[in-house]
Amino acid sequence: AQSVTQPDIHITVSEGASLELRCNYSYGATPYLFWYVQSPGQGLQLLLKYFSGDTLVQGIKGFEAEFKRSQSSFNLRKPSVHWSDAAEYFCAVGPNDYKLSFGAGTTVTVRA
Amino acid sequence: DAEITQSPRHKITETGRQVTLACHQTWNHNNMFWYRQDLGHGLRLIHYSYGVQDTNKGEVSDGYSVSRSNTEDLPLTLESAASSQTSVYFCARGTLENTGELFFGEGSRLTVL
Numbered sequence: 059a060q061s062v063t064q065p066d067i068h069i070t071v072s073e074g075a076s077l078e079l080r081c082n083y084s085y086g087a088t089p090y091l092f093w094y095v096q097s098p099g100q101g102l103q104l105l106l107k108y109f110s111g112d113t114l115v116q117g118i119k120g121f122e123a124e125f126k127r128s129q130s131s132f133n134l135r136k137p138s139v140h141w142s143d144a145a146e147y148f149c150a151v152g153p154n155d156y157k158l159s160f161g162a163g164t165t166v167t168v169r170a
Numbered sequence: 171d172a173e174i175t176q177s178p179r180h181k182i183t184e185t186g187r188q189v190t191l192a193c194h195q196t197w198n199h200n201n202m203f204w205y206r207q208d209l210g211h212g213l214r215l216i217h218y219s220y221g222v223q224d225t226n227k228g229e230v231s232d233g234y235s236v237s238r239s240n241t242e243d244l245p246l247t248l249e250s251a252a253s254s255q256t257s258v259y260f261c262a263r264g265t266l267e268n269t270g271e272l273f274f275g276e277g278s279r280l281t282v283l
Contacts, residue, residue: 062212064212090269090270092270092271094274100277101260101274101275101276101277102260102272102274103274104273107269109269109270148213150213152270153270154268154270156201156203156218156262156270156271156272157203158213158270158271160205160212160213160214161212162211163212
């Protein structure tokens with residue numbers, strides 16, 4: 059069975075500081091991995107995805123993530139956070155049939 | 171023109187009533203999904219469909235049903251609403267590139283009193 063763990067429920071970061079969100083997954087084969095962002099009252103927007111190739115993937119809004127098979131991790135990073143990055147972030151894993159399993163989410167608060 | 175339209179966006183109902191949440195997509199994608207979002211649980215798969223007349227149960231399907239009579243629509247029905255079904259419901263479709271990710275609607279918030 060596939061599953062995702064996001065160890066941090068809530069992270070507070072200062073504007074301009076770096077951000078790293080952790081994601082650990084359990085999956086039997088090579089996974090398809092995703093990070094989504096959700097602003098209050100909105101749907102989920104895809105930030106980036108990994109399914110093969112270069113293990114460091116670039117996404118929208120200046121985010122990147124690194125796939126580490128040995129650690130079963132897919133951590134999300136951003137070098138310099140903007141106030142507009144305050145949102146909830148979800149990591150997801152699945153095969154290529156769209157049946158994704160999501161983590162519980164990490165809420166990011168950005169302080170001025 | 172929104173690619174996925176969910177309606178209603180907000181609904182309050184009473185325990186025991188039947189409720190249907192609509193999901194309409196404009197991309198004619200075969201793959202459509204319903205998830206519910208609850209604090210501390212992230213999103214959990216309720217039902218999904220890979221094409222017309224195809225429906226499948228997800229991990230939290232009890233008390234829910236779907237039907238797929240055309241490509242564009244996947245309505246979600248709560249046969250007899252329960253307070254435990256108070257949640258935010260998201261409809262999603264697959265992508266044309268077939269790279270495994272989902273594209274989500276804006277959600278329907280359901281409150282069962």
